[in-house]
Amino acid sequence: MSDQLDRYPTRLSEPVPHIERTDPTVWAATPDPLTGGPLSGTVTSPELAGFETNGFATIPDLLTPDEVAAFGAEVGHLAADPVLYGDERVVVEPVAGQVRSVFQVHQLSKPIAELIGESRIMGLAEQILGSPVYLHQTRVNYMPGFGGSGFGWHSDFETWHAEDGMPAPRAVSLSIALTDNYPFNGSLMLMPGSHRTFVPCLGETPSGHYRESLREQRIGIPTPDDITFLAARYGITQFTGQAGSALLFDSNMMHGSSNNITPYPRSNIFMVFNSVDNALVEPFAAPQRRPEHIAARDFTPLRTDADAVLADQAR
């Protein structure tokens, strides 16, 4: 495990108070000249207004209808690829054998890699994180109609910190919807502002925990009392919108989803951008690292010339 100072202790044996975040949400390109510590930046894109306060932003038409159709076909091919079936990057429904997720899709699909590399996509992350970024994780999710079982409330950063050794919440996720998100087909619920509160969780991380936790997480989840407290403080909202819309959200956002009893499936392309200044160390609260297809350790920036973006921030 990491011997680095742990400002976000979790997977504990005794309850401790919630931790109010001291890290910025929107990061400045350059550290505080006096202390060398992090400074808050400001977003320039109107579409990211509110990210600082809410911890997320929705981008209604990130993909055109033509792109939605093309990427819908692409992710269909990935799920049906017989060469990939059985690969550890492909998560399959235990009973029916349906593909639920394909990880590391930026290495499996050239169109998806090119999409992620476009300024309109990775530029969103650079603007929030105030630095060049790399891909911590990418995947495609396929949630069928009827019985998509949803997932409980959690913070991704809690897991990335505990099990992957991500030092600080200086990462953002972008979920691009390839199907329509209604309020009633298991669409993501968020607690606006909850990214400012870190909830230490109880319970030691078992070895190989990730295999189970990708299906149903039991360790690294807040208690009902935590959720009741956060919901009273921050409220709950939902990410809905047409196919092609996207949600950018902070790594410490508290989120979850209900089950889906409608016939309407949900598919999305999901990618996590981490700041190159926040590269992984050893896990803070797990006996071993998770595999690279879940938590990449290639910290090569997607582009080194994030200067344009950083200059934008400095204006």
Place this chain on the structure above:
Amino acid sequence: MSDQLDRYPTRLSEPVPHIERTDPTVWAATPDPLTGGPLSGTVTSPELAGFETNGFATIPDLLTPDEVAAFGAEVGHLAADPVLYGDERVVVEPVAGQVRSVFQVHQLSKPIAELIGESRIMGLAEQILGSPVYLHQTRVNYMPGFGGSGFGWHSDFETWHAEDGMPAPRAVSLSIALTDNYPFNGSLMLMPGSHRTFVPCLGETPSGHYRESLREQRIGIPTPDDITFLAARYGITQFTGQAGSALLFDSNMMHGSSNNITPYPRSNIFMVFNSVDNALVEPFAAPQRRPEHIAARDFTPLRTDADAVLADQAR
């Protein structure tokens, strides 16, 4: 079982096509003078506009905030009444022992009985059903936050016909919300217009089926193909609104709900009005009747002088 002509066959051993409803949705007070058969009526209240087409209507402020508070306290008392605990009318969560439903509340609570008897409540049903009405079923539902498990798509009339001997879909349900219904805390989903299609279901009704079906229904439910077809034809909408709002819906409305992982509970007072001209006979597809607290056989009209309402319709 009933030997009456069965226009809505269900609980079958072989699939049969869906049945397009020939019965009216909004009933005239007097039968067709030529044939003696049922005639469609018209609603007069603006709040019920759309009932004929959609099969439901929402009434935003049926109860005042003061009434919400008073009835919230009343249903709290019912759930906590030690005299009732163990009564067959009280349905308890198997593990935690929490009260989930109390049936026949119009006999257990004077304030609820008086509320139901008010013209603003039962008048809604009389106006749709074109006749005096009686109470087929009443109950209070308590759905806690965290883990309210929702229920699958179904038509109430399918069960009332099969297991209670209700001849025709000439009944309406009124659900009065005592808590806020958000899109994400398991609020009712409806398929607008689906009341016009009767979906015969597969499988013989086991003896004593009601005990199980009140928790999770396995018999008398449509197939995923049925639901996919109906959702494509009718779409899906949701009943949301503040505490005090109400939903009036046709007995053959296809409805269901997702689970509730939020901390927000949902409670409601639920009542089913049946037309006195549609009194129960023997079950159409079940070995025995369900108990009276689930399916009343006292067909005494709530008031005999529905003349005012009927005169309204005749205008």
